[in-house]
Amino acid sequence: LAKTTQPISMDSYEGQEVNITCSHNNIATNDYITWYQQFPSQGPRFIIQGYKTKVTNEVASLFIPADRKSSTLSLPRVSLSDTAVYYCLVGDNDGGFKTIFGAGTRLFVKA
Protein backbone atom coordinates (compact mmCIF):
# COMPACT_ATOMS: atom_id res chain seq x y z
CA LEU A 1 0.00 0.00 0.00
CA ALA A 2 1.19 3.48 -0.80
CA LYS A 3 2.05 5.32 2.41
CA THR A 4 2.84 8.94 2.96
CA THR A 5 5.14 10.63 5.43
CA GLN A 6 4.76 14.26 6.42
CA PRO A 7 6.13 16.44 9.22
CA ILE A 8 3.85 16.31 12.23
CA SER A 9 3.70 20.05 12.68
CA MET A 10 5.03 23.35 11.36
CA ASP A 11 4.95 26.93 12.60
CA SER A 12 4.95 30.04 10.45
CA TYR A 13 4.17 33.75 10.58
CA GLU A 14 1.64 35.70 8.62
CA GLY A 15 2.85 36.73 5.19
CA GLN A 16 5.47 33.99 4.88
CA GLU A 17 5.55 31.24 2.27
CA VAL A 18 5.07 27.77 3.71
CA ASN A 19 6.32 24.58 2.09
CA ILE A 20 5.09 21.21 3.34
CA THR A 21 6.81 18.13 1.94
CA CYS A 22 5.29 14.67 1.67
CA SER A 23 7.19 11.45 0.96
CA HIS A 24 5.47 8.66 -0.99
CA ASN A 25 8.13 6.20 -2.07
CA ASN A 26 5.68 3.53 -3.21
CA ILE A 27 3.54 5.71 -5.43
CA ALA A 28 2.09 3.77 -8.37
CA THR A 29 2.46 4.78 -12.00
CA ASN A 30 -1.17 5.82 -12.39
CA ASP A 31 -1.53 7.53 -9.03
CA TYR A 32 -2.12 11.23 -8.58
CA ILE A 33 -1.08 13.24 -5.55
CA THR A 34 -3.79 15.17 -3.78
CA TRP A 35 -3.63 17.60 -0.88
CA TYR A 36 -6.47 18.39 1.51
CA GLN A 37 -6.95 21.00 4.23
CA GLN A 38 -8.90 20.36 7.41
CA PHE A 39 -10.10 22.84 10.01
CA PRO A 40 -11.19 21.64 13.48
CA SER A 41 -14.57 19.88 13.54
CA GLN A 42 -14.90 20.05 9.75
CA GLY A 43 -14.36 17.58 6.97
CA PRO A 44 -11.23 17.93 4.82
CA ARG A 45 -11.53 19.96 1.67
CA PHE A 46 -9.60 19.61 -1.58
CA ILE A 47 -6.72 22.03 -2.17
CA ILE A 48 -4.77 20.82 -5.18
CA GLN A 49 -3.94 17.73 -7.21
CA GLY A 50 -1.10 16.86 -9.57
CA TYR A 51 0.70 14.06 -11.35
CA LYS A 52 4.14 15.49 -12.13
CA THR A 53 6.13 18.73 -12.37
CA LYS A 54 4.22 21.75 -11.12
CA VAL A 55 0.58 22.60 -10.65
CA THR A 56 -0.72 25.97 -9.50
CA ASN A 57 -4.18 27.21 -8.60
CA GLU A 58 -5.56 30.23 -6.80
CA VAL A 59 -4.62 28.98 -3.33
CA ALA A 60 -1.47 26.85 -3.66
CA SER A 61 1.23 25.31 -5.80
CA LEU A 62 2.28 21.69 -5.92
CA PHE A 63 5.79 20.69 -6.89
CA ILE A 64 6.48 17.07 -7.90
CA PRO A 65 9.99 15.91 -8.89
CA ALA A 66 10.61 13.58 -11.80
CA ASP A 67 10.79 10.43 -9.65
CA ARG A 68 7.44 11.37 -8.00
CA LYS A 69 8.56 9.92 -4.69
CA SER A 70 7.81 13.16 -2.91
CA SER A 71 5.78 16.30 -3.36
CA THR A 72 5.77 19.78 -1.85
CA LEU A 73 2.71 21.87 -1.15
CA SER A 74 3.52 25.57 -1.26
CA LEU A 75 1.22 28.13 0.37
CA PRO A 76 2.14 31.71 -0.56
CA ARG A 77 1.81 34.46 2.04
CA VAL A 78 -0.09 32.53 4.69
CA SER A 79 -2.59 34.18 6.98
CA LEU A 80 -3.96 33.21 10.38
CA SER A 81 -6.88 31.49 8.66
CA ASP A 82 -4.47 29.02 7.03
CA THR A 83 -3.94 27.40 10.43
CA ALA A 84 -5.16 23.85 9.79
CA VAL A 85 -4.08 20.28 9.21
CA TYR A 86 -2.83 19.48 5.71
CA TYR A 87 -3.03 15.94 4.33
CA CYS A 88 -1.08 14.45 1.47
CA LEU A 89 -2.95 11.65 -0.28
CA VAL A 90 -1.88 9.15 -2.92
CA GLY A 91 -3.68 6.21 -4.43
CA ASP A 92 -3.47 2.61 -3.34
CA ASN A 93 -0.87 0.53 -5.17
CA ASP A 94 -3.52 -2.09 -5.82
CA GLY A 95 -5.77 0.40 -7.57
CA GLY A 96 -9.46 0.48 -6.87
CA PHE A 97 -10.99 3.03 -4.58
CA LYS A 98 -9.12 2.67 -1.33
CA THR A 99 -7.40 5.81 -0.15
CA ILE A 100 -4.93 6.39 2.60
CA PHE A 101 -4.73 9.61 4.58
CA GLY A 102 -1.53 10.04 6.52
CA ALA A 103 -1.39 11.73 9.92
CA GLY A 104 -1.22 15.12 8.26
CA THR A 105 0.81 18.21 9.05
CA ARG A 106 -0.54 20.63 11.61
CA LEU A 107 0.33 24.14 10.42
CA PHE A 108 0.11 26.94 12.98
CA VAL A 109 0.31 30.48 11.63
CA LYS A 110 1.25 33.16 14.14
CA ALA A 111 0.62 36.88 13.94
Added chain:
Amino acid sequence: SQTIHQWPATLVQPVGSPLSLECTVEGTSNPNLYWYRQAAGRGLQLLFYSVGIGQISSEVPQNLSASRPQDRQFILSSKKLLLSDSGFYLCAWSGTGASSTDTQYFGPGTRLTVL
Protein backbone atom coordinates in the same frame (compact mmCIF):
# COMPACT_ATOMS: atom_id res chain seq x y z
CA SER B 1 -24.31 21.62 -7.54
CA GLN B 2 -23.53 18.64 -5.36
CA THR B 3 -24.10 18.64 -1.62
CA ILE B 4 -23.53 16.05 1.05
CA HIS B 5 -25.46 15.82 4.29
CA GLN B 6 -24.78 13.97 7.50
CA TRP B 7 -26.88 13.57 10.58
CA PRO B 8 -26.96 13.83 13.41
CA ALA B 9 -24.28 16.46 13.93
CA THR B 10 -23.54 15.29 17.46
CA LEU B 11 -24.49 12.18 19.37
CA VAL B 12 -23.91 10.91 22.89
CA GLN B 13 -24.61 7.23 23.39
CA PRO B 14 -24.07 4.74 26.22
CA VAL B 15 -21.81 1.73 25.79
CA GLY B 16 -23.71 -1.21 24.36
CA SER B 17 -26.34 0.88 22.59
CA PRO B 18 -26.97 0.70 18.84
CA LEU B 19 -25.84 3.28 16.32
CA SER B 20 -27.13 4.59 13.03
CA LEU B 21 -25.48 7.45 11.17
CA GLU B 22 -26.84 8.58 7.84
CA CYS B 23 -25.23 10.27 4.87
CA THR B 24 -26.95 11.46 1.72
CA VAL B 25 -25.61 13.06 -1.42
CA GLU B 26 -27.50 15.35 -3.76
CA GLY B 27 -26.76 16.50 -7.27
CA THR B 28 -24.84 13.50 -8.57
CA SER B 29 -25.53 9.92 -9.60
CA ASN B 30 -23.71 6.69 -8.82
CA PRO B 31 -21.10 8.30 -6.58
CA ASN B 32 -18.43 6.39 -4.72
CA LEU B 33 -19.18 6.74 -1.02
CA TYR B 34 -16.88 6.54 1.97
CA TRP B 35 -17.06 6.41 5.76
CA TYR B 36 -14.08 7.64 7.78
CA ARG B 37 -13.44 7.92 11.48
CA GLN B 38 -11.13 10.44 13.10
CA ALA B 39 -10.04 10.10 16.70
CA ALA B 40 -9.19 13.28 18.58
CA GLY B 41 -5.98 14.80 17.23
CA ARG B 42 -5.46 11.98 14.76
CA GLY B 43 -5.69 11.43 11.03
CA LEU B 44 -8.54 9.89 9.07
CA GLN B 45 -9.13 6.16 9.11
CA LEU B 46 -11.07 4.73 6.18
CA LEU B 47 -13.78 2.39 7.50
CA PHE B 48 -15.90 1.50 4.47
CA TYR B 49 -16.27 2.43 0.84
CA SER B 50 -18.96 1.65 -1.70
CA VAL B 51 -18.96 1.77 -5.48
CA GLY B 52 -22.66 1.03 -5.89
CA ILE B 53 -25.92 0.01 -4.24
CA GLY B 54 -25.40 -2.95 -1.95
CA GLN B 55 -21.65 -3.02 -2.63
CA ILE B 56 -19.67 -2.41 0.54
CA SER B 57 -15.97 -2.94 1.17
CA SER B 58 -14.66 -2.92 4.71
CA GLU B 59 -11.19 -1.69 5.48
CA VAL B 60 -10.94 -2.38 9.18
CA PRO B 61 -12.50 -5.33 11.08
CA GLN B 62 -14.62 -3.93 13.89
CA ASN B 63 -18.10 -3.85 15.35
CA LEU B 64 -19.31 -1.37 12.74
CA SER B 65 -21.15 -2.10 9.51
CA ALA B 66 -22.25 -0.05 6.54
CA SER B 67 -25.09 -0.29 4.08
CA ARG B 68 -26.07 1.48 0.89
CA PRO B 69 -29.77 0.94 0.38
CA GLN B 70 -30.08 3.65 -2.27
CA ASP B 71 -27.70 5.17 -4.79
CA ARG B 72 -27.03 8.31 -2.77
CA GLN B 73 -27.57 7.04 0.76
CA PHE B 74 -24.88 5.55 2.96
CA ILE B 75 -25.54 4.32 6.50
CA LEU B 76 -23.08 3.44 9.24
CA SER B 77 -24.38 1.15 11.97
CA SER B 78 -23.44 -0.73 15.07
CA LYS B 79 -25.40 -3.18 17.20
CA LYS B 80 -23.41 -2.46 20.36
CA LEU B 81 -21.18 0.56 20.75
CA LEU B 82 -17.80 0.40 22.46
CA LEU B 83 -15.97 3.22 24.21
CA SER B 84 -13.38 3.05 21.43
CA ASP B 85 -16.06 3.94 18.87
CA SER B 86 -16.00 7.55 20.02
CA GLY B 87 -14.75 9.92 17.38
CA PHE B 88 -15.59 12.19 14.48
CA TYR B 89 -17.30 10.30 11.67
CA LEU B 90 -17.02 11.69 8.19
CA CYS B 91 -18.86 10.67 5.05
CA ALA B 92 -17.43 11.53 1.65
CA TRP B 93 -18.25 11.04 -2.01
CA SER B 94 -16.25 11.04 -5.21
CA GLY B 95 -17.01 10.68 -8.87
CA THR B 96 -17.03 7.29 -10.57
CA GLY B 97 -13.59 7.50 -12.11
CA ALA B 98 -11.08 4.68 -12.27
CA SER B 99 -8.48 6.49 -10.19
CA SER B 100 -8.40 5.94 -6.48
CA THR B 101 -7.34 9.53 -6.06
CA ASP B 102 -10.46 11.08 -7.48
CA THR B 103 -11.24 14.16 -5.43
CA GLN B 104 -13.32 13.37 -2.38
CA TYR B 105 -15.91 15.77 -1.02
CA PHE B 106 -16.62 15.50 2.67
CA GLY B 107 -19.74 16.04 4.71
CA PRO B 108 -19.89 18.13 7.90
CA GLY B 109 -19.31 15.09 10.12
CA THR B 110 -20.91 13.54 13.19
CA ARG B 111 -19.26 13.86 16.59
CA LEU B 112 -19.96 10.63 18.49
CA THR B 113 -19.24 10.28 22.19
CA VAL B 114 -19.71 6.88 23.79
CA LEU B 115 -19.99 6.98 27.59
